[in-house]
Amino acid sequence: MENTVVRIKDLVKRYGDLIALDHFELEIKDGEIFGLLGPNGSGKTTTINCLLSLLSFDKGDIEIFGKKMTPVSYDIKKEIGVIMQNVAVFDELTVYENIDYFCGLYISDKAKRRQYVEEAIKFVGLEDFRKFYPKKLSGGLLRRLNIACGIAHKPKLIILDEPTVAVDPQSRNRILEGIQELNRNGATVIYTSHYMEEVEQICTRIAIMDKGRKVAEGTKDELKRMIKNTETITIEILELPGKVLGEVAGLPHIYDADYVDGRLVLSCSGGKHNLTRVLDVLHKHELGFGRVYTELPTLNDVFLEITGKALRDKED
């Protein structure tokens, strides 16, 4: 295909007995913000490292911009911007010098580089910190510097590996908005995260990974359509006789009903007016209730249904 930027075929990577990538396949099109979503240890970073030819792998092919990616594919590397999970900057260089150093690995023209560095500083909002050393920057600002170092040379493909880990909400929003802006300016983006909200917010297409395998792929709507759940209804109710619970569970389109700790949680699959029908049953039995709310399925629900476990731990 003409507009395929990244193609990974049958990728297998083992660490001893552990299979980190299990016949992993992926195709990313030009102009996408492609999300790799999965819990810690699912193989996202390994995929990125194989993609960048940092890691050796046991089997498979990787093509970027239609060419086979190897460690000496310097022409391909020139078009890639990389923002690593761990901040990779020089402690003894200032913000400006760090960005200039990395930009200089791609752009040799000094005047052009100066302009690019200034644009990158402005893009990530570090105008007031250009002479600061990394040690003096907060976690969020440091992440922004890391991003500036990766995108200053205006790459066609930007790879961001968990760029918002340990970042405050303000910086996180700025980073996410920035990624969307880079995409609007023509860059294809690969974004890995275990924060489903972020992936849902910015990605145009998503692959969900677990244990080195791709368990689902599509737009967020496509992914949500893959699962049975279309709506979750929660009603706070002080007392619910078993007979009433059975009646509610027997309503059309409700496939699961739980009453725990004063909360009635109903999982619905398709249908309309599910909430109205449930409330009618409660009125009929003259049962009072508190808050009532419904939720559409999230990517966590998708992950939960496909793998049988939550996407991330509660403490994440």
Add this chain to the structure above:
Amino acid sequence: MFLHILKYELKNGLRTKDLMIWLILFPIALGICFKIAFGSIYDKTEKFSSIPVAIVEENENEAFRQVINSIESSEEPFLKASFVTREKAEKLLDDGEVEGIIFSGDELSLTVKEKGLRETMLKFFTEQFTVRERIISDAIKTSPEKAQEVIAALTENTESSCRDIPVTQGNPDLYIQYFYNLIAMVALFGCNTGVHITIQNQADLSALGARNNCSPAHKSVSILACLAGSFIMQTFCMILCVSFVAFILKVDFGDRLLLVYPAAILGGILGVSFGFFVGSLARVGEKAKTAIVTSAAMLMCFCSGLMMANMKLFIAEKMPWFNNINPAALISDCFYCLNIYEDYGRFISKLINIAVITVIFIFLGFISSRRKKYASV
């Protein structure tokens, strides 16, 4: 690309406080300590001063008096003689104003109050005089015609055994060896910048290494630029160290100070190369690598006599080959040869040894670092 990386390597290196502490401040502090600690010992023990001695003439001994006069009239006399009475001599000895009393009678005899180097020298002198006087008087009695010949032979022998033979204008004492070792240690501390090169260029060692490996900069160019930067920084530190020792601490390097600089610089380059080699070999983390290379450098300095001056001699006896491959010993030997031997043969030989080992370290480091993909990152 090379110059771009070199520029930032230098900026980053010169601002790295740890490196500057270990390569500049620590040697300065250690040099001052050496000067304070060993300088005074040297002045007391190594610098020779005349031995005060009282001479009591019990019988007139013209030959002995002539010998004493001859010694005292020399440029650096080893005896400072006082011809006194027995009572006066005993008082001087009791008061510690003389080291001993020589009684000049039919035979020479010596009285001392303590045992020590200077007392031993007095004993040796009186014994030598007695032996030679007897040889000459026997020769006069048995073969008077050969007496003059015997006297001439003994005199010649005395001159050859006592003559100071300056091979260079250097300072070949044990004290200065500590400063040679100090410079060698600074040179070897360059291993830390060498390790830093591998850490910065290997994807499995640091985030920075991984990031650099993603860039379109050729790895060999990047490594060469980093090596060049480290060599320049190390050279700067070596020049500073030698200048400090020579001009501030006023340690006497003889008339070949200008040759000490290239030897020190080459030693520094060897230190960086050693760190680069070890850093690229060991499959361990950044901190472990730094610990390994620093420990190895300290061990080599120990074996070259930095902490114990006799250690190098011990190694030379038990494992002579080790001193030829121990970078610290090679560097300090280089200075020693420069200072001791008049010709440059040994000095050049040591320099060649250093250069060869440096090239081997760089070559092996390159071979090991050129790996393009990593099993784990």
